[in-house]
Amino acid sequence: MLQNLETNAAAGARPNNCWVESIRASSPTHMKSITPSLLEEKRAWIIRHPSALDMFHEITEASKGKQIVMFLDYDGTLSPIVENPDRAFMSGKMRRAVRQLAKYFPTAIVTGRCRDKVYDFVKLAELYYAGSHGMDIKGPTKGLKYNQKSKVVNFQPASEFLPLIDKVYKVLVEKTKSTPGARVENNKFCISVHFRCVDEKKWNDLAQKVKEVVNEYPQLNWRQGRMILRKRGQGFGILVSKFPKKTSASYSLREPDEARIIF
Numbered sequence: 001m002l003q004n005l006e007t008n009a010a011a012g013a014r015p016n017n018c019w020v021e022s023i024r025a026s027s028p029t030h031m032k033s034i035t036p037s038l039l040e041e042k043r044a045w046i047i048r049h050p051s052a053l054d055m056f057h058e059i060t061e062a063s064k065g066k067q068i069v070m071f072l073d074y075d076g077t078l079s080p081i082v083e084n085p086d087r088a089f090m091s092g093k094m095r096r097a098v099r100q101l102a103k104y105f106p107t108a109i110v111t112g113r114c115r116d117k118v119y120d121f122v123k124l125a126e127l128y129y130a131g132s133h134g135m136d137i138k139g140p141t142k143g144l145k146y147n148q149k150s151k152v153v154n155f156q157p158a159s160e161f162l163p164l165i166d167k168v169y170k171v172l173v174e175k176t177k178s179t180p181g182a183r184v185e186n187n188k189f190c191i192s193v194h195f196r197c198v199d200e201k202k203w204n205d206l207a208q209k210v211k212e213v214v215n216e217y218p219q220l221n222w223r224q225g226r227m228i229l230r231k232r233g234q235g236f237g238i239l240v241s242k243f244p245k246k247t248s249a250s251y252s253l254r255e256p257d258e259a260r261i262i263f
C-alpha cells in the first residue's frame, strides 16, 4: 500500500527538508530562471536520455523478434499536467492512438491514480489498468472471445486495508485544510497529497503536517510520487518530461504529443 506525496515528497523516515528539497528539485517553477549552468545540465541530461523520437530506429531494431508489451503512465504522458487532478483529460487524438496501439500489443496503463478514475479518463475497455501503483489491476473486458469473462484479470491484494486508508485520507484532509492550495486525493489503495498549488513558503509547513500523520501509521508504506514510463527488465523506459529529472529511463520525450507520435 502506497502513499504518494505530490510532488515528490519522500520516505517517511526522512526529515522534512529532504521532502521539500525533493519537491523543489522537480518543481517547474524553479526552472523558470534558466542560468548557463542549468542549460549545461540540461544538455548533459539529454545526452544521457536522448529523445525517443531521435532513437526510434534503434528502439524498433532492438525490439525485433521480441514480444512487445506497452506500459503507459497516465498523468504527464497521456494527458498534460494540470493544476486540478480531476481535469487531467486526455485528447481524442491520444485516445485514438492508444486504441490503435492496443490492436497490435498488449497495452497497460500503470498509474498512481485510482483505477476507476483513470478508466473514466481513458475509456478504452481493451486495455489493462493497474491503478493505485499496481495495488488494483484489471485486465481487458473487450476483445475477449465469448464465454471468456471468467478470464478477466482482477487483482486487489490490499483490500483489507481500505478502511484504514479511508481513515488516513480523512485525517489528512482535516490536517491540511488550513494550508491554502493543498489538496488530498483518495486513490483508493493510496493517497496523494498535492503541493502543486501551495505557496512555496508553506511547503515546509505542509510537509510537517503530512509527516505528523505519516508517523502515526507505520503500517502504511510512504514513498515519493510521479513515475512515468518505467524501465523493467529488458524493456525501454521513456520518461515524458519537459524538465530534466533523475530517472532510470533510457530515453526521453518532452510532452504527451511526442508520446502520441511514438505510438
Ligand SMILES: O=P(O)(O)OC[C@H]1O[C@H](O[C@H]2O[C@H](CO)[C@@H](O)[C@H](O)[C@H]2O)[C@H](O)[C@@H](O)[C@@H]1O
Residues within 6 Å of the ligand: 004, 006, 007, 073, 074, 075, 076, 080, 081, 082, 083, 084, 085, 086, 088, 110, 111, 112, 113, 185, 187, 192, 194, 196, 225, 226, 227, 228
Ligand atoms: O504515478 P503516476 O501515475 O504518475 O501518478 C502520479 C499522480 O498523478 C496525478 O498527479 C499528477 O497529475 C495531476 C494532474 O495533471 C497534477 O495536478 C499533479 O500535480 C501531478 O502530480 C494524480 O492526481 C495523483 O493522484 C497521482 O499520484
